[in-house]
Amino acid sequence: MKRILVAVSILFLTAASAQEKTMTFSLDEAIKFALENSYNTKAARNDSKSAKEKVWETTTIGLPQINAKVDYQNFLKQPVSLLPASAFDNTTSTVETVEDYFDLQANRRPTAPDGFIPVVFGTKQNMNASVTLTQLLFDGSYLVGLQAAKTFLKISNQAEEKTELITREAVINAYGTVLVTENSVAILKKNIEILEKNYQDAKKIFENGLNEEEDVEQLEITLGNLKNQLKNVENMQLIAYQMLNLSLGTPIDTKLVLTDSLDGLATSNMNLALISETFSIDKHIDFKIAENDRETKRLMLKLEKSKYLPSLNAFINYGTQAFSDSFTFFNNDQRWFQQSLFGVGLNVPIFSSFGKNATTAQAKIALENADLRLEETKQRLSLQAEKAKNDYQFSIENYQTAKRNVGLAERIENKQRIKFFEGISSSFDLLQAQNQLYSQQQNYIQSMLDVIAKKAALENALNIPLK
Numbered sequence: 001m002k003r004i005l006v007a008v009s010i011l012f013l014t015a016a017s018a019q020e021k022t023m024t025f026s027l028d029e030a031i032k033f034a035l036e037n038s039y040n041t042k043a044a045r046n047d048s049k050s051a052k053e054k055v056w057e058t059t060t061i062g063l064p065q066i067n068a069k070v071d072y073q074n075f076l077k078q079p080v081s082l083l084p085a086s087a088f089d090n091t092t093s094t095v096e097t098v099e100d101y102f103d104l105q106a107n108r109r110p111t112a113p114d115g116f117i118p119v120v121f122g123t124k125q126n127m128n129a130s131v132t133l134t135q136l137l138f139d140g141s142y143l144v145g146l147q148a149a150k151t152f153l154k155i156s157n158q159a160e161e162k163t164e165l166i167t168r169e170a171v172i173n174a175y176g177t178v179l180v181t182e183n184s185v186a187i188l189k190k191n192i193e194i195l196e197k198n199y200q201d202a203k204k205i206f207e208n209g210l211n212e213e214e215d216v217e218q219l220e221i222t223l224g225n226l227k228n229q230l231k232n233v234e235n236m237q238l239i240a241y242q243m244l245n246l247s248l249g250t251p252i253d254t255k256l257v258l259t260d261s262l263d264g265l266a267t268s269n270m271n272l273a274l275i276s277e278t279f280s281i282d283k284h285i286d287f288k289i290a291e292n293d294r295e296t297k298r299l300m301l302k303l304e305k306s307k308y309l310p311s312l313n314a315f316i317n318y319g320t321q322a323f324s325d326s327f328t329f330f331n332n333d334q335r336w337f338q339q340s341l342f343g344v345g346l347n348v349p350i351f352s353s354f355g356k357n358a359t360t361a362q363a364k365i366a367l368e369n370a371d372l373r374l375e376e377t378k379q380r381l382s383l384q385a386e387k388a389k390n391d392y393q394f395s396i397e398n399y400q401t402a403k404r405n406v407g408l409a410e411r412i413e414n415k416q417r418i419k420f421f422e423g424i425s426s427s428f429d430l431l432q433a434q435n436q437l438y439s440q441q442q443n444y445i446q447s448m449l450d451v452i453a454k455k456a457a458l459e460n461a462l463n464i465p466l467k
Contacts, residue, residue, distance in 0.1 A: 023250065023256055023257070025175075025257070037249035039249050044164075051157075062146075064135050067132050068129075071129075072329075078124060081121055084116060084117075123323040125327060128321045129321075130320075131317070134315040136313050151292055151299060165460050168456065169453075171244070173456070176262070176449045178244050181233055182258075183262050185230065188233060199223050202421075244256060262448045263448060271455070274459070283463055287377055294370040297370040300363045301360070304360040305360060311347045312347075314344045314345070318338075320337065322336045385462055388460075389461075392454040392455055392458045395451045399448060405444070409440040416434075
C-alpha cells in the first residue's frame with residue numbers, strides 16, 4: 001500500500017511539473033512577445049478596430065436607410081362617433097344597424113344627445129405594413145462628421161503606435177530589473193559566504209585570545225545585515241518576475257527564464273552614435289498626436305459653423321392595409337389596400353437665441369488652446385530629446401566609472417581583510433572597506449541597468465521606430 005501511495009505521489013508531481021508553463025526569452029524576444037500579447041497593446045489594437053467601425057458608422061448616416069414596420073390593432077371596444085340626425089332619413093336602416101351592433105356589443109344602445117346618431121366607423125381589427133426609404137441629401141454636420149471620424153481613426157492608430165513604444169520601454173525596464181535582482185542575489189550570497197568564513201576565523205582567533213571580542217561582534221553585525229538584505233532582495237526578485245510577466249501580458253505566476261545577462265545587455269546597449277542622432281520633431285509620435293488634437297478642434301469649430309446651414313432629406317414610403325372584424329389577414333381572400341408616399345424635407349435654422357454663437361465661440365477658444373499646446377509640445381519634445389541624450393551619455397560614463405570602482409573596492413577590501421587577520425588593522429577599518437565594496441557593487445549593478453533604461457528612453461525621445 002505504501003509503495004502505491006509513493007507511486008501515485010510521484011505521478012502527481014510529475015504531471016504538475018509538466019503542466020507548469022515555462023517561457024524563455026532574450027530581451028528582443030520579450031519585446032516582440034509583449035508587442036503582440038501585452039494587455040496594453042491588445043487594448044490599443046481593439047481601440048483601432050473600434051475606430052474603424054466608428055468611421056463606417058458615421059459614413060452610413062449619409063447612405064440610404066430602409067425601415068420596415070408592421071402594426072396590428074384589435075379594438076377591444078371600438079370608439080363611437082356622433083353624426084347629426086338631421087343628415088339622415090330616419091326611415092333608413094342606418095340607425096337599426098347601429099342599434100343591432102350595440103345590442104351585440106353591450107346589449108344596450110348608448111345614450112346619445114338629442115339630434116345625434118352614434119355611429120361606429122371601421123372594423124374591429126386592422127393590420128398595416130409599410131417600408132420607408134430615407135436619404136440624406138445635404139447636411140453640413142454630416143460632412144464635417146465624416147472628416148472628424150477619419151481624424152479619430154488616425155488618432156487611434158497613433159495611440160496604438162505610442163502604446164507600442166511605451167510597452168517596449170516598460171519591458172526593457174522590467175527585464176533589466178529582474179537581472180539586477182538576480183545579480184544582487186548572487187553578489188550578496190558570495191559576500192555572505194566570504195564574510196561567514198571571516199566570522200568563523202575571527203571567532204577561533206578570539207577563542208585563542210589573539211584578538212578582541214569586539215572584532216568578532218563587528219563581523220557578526222555585518223553578516224546579519226547582509227542576510228537581511230539577501231532576504232529582501234529575494235522577495236524583490238519574485239516581484240520583479242511578476243512585473244515582467246505583467247508587462248509581457250502573461251499570468252504573473254508564469255515561470256520565466258531570461259537568456260540575456262545584465263553585463264552583456266549593458267555592453268550591447270552602448271551606442272554613442274545615438275547622441276549625435278538628429279531630432280526630427282515632425283516625425284515624433286507625440287507631435288503627431290498633438291497635431292491631430294489641433295485638427296480635431298478645427299473640425300469642431302467647423303461643425304459649429306455648419307449648424308447655421310440648412311439640411312435637406314428625402315423619403316419614399318410604400319405600405320398596405322387590411323381591415324376585418326376577425327383575424328383573417330392571412331386568408332387568401334383577404335383584401336389589402338395599397339398606398340405610397342414621396343416627400344422632401346428642408347430644415348432651415350433661423351434663430352437659436354444666440355446659442356449657436358456661444359458654442360462657436362467656445363470652439364474657437366478650444367482651437368486657440370490647441371495651437372498653444374502644439375507649440376508647447378514642440379518645445380517640450382526638443383528639451384526632452386536633449387535631456388535624454390545627456391542622461392544616456394552620463395549613464396555610459398557612470399557605468400565605466402562604476403566598473404572601475406568596484407574593482408578598486410574589491411582590492412581594498414581584500415587588503416584590509418588580510419591586514420585584519422594579521423592584526424595590522426582594526427575591525428572598523430575592515431568594516432569601512434566592506435561597506436565601500438558593497439556600495440560599489442550595487443552602484444555597478446545599477447549603472448548597467450541605467451545604460452539599458454536610458455537608451456530605451458532616448459530611443460523613445462528620438463522616436464526611433466521599433467525594429
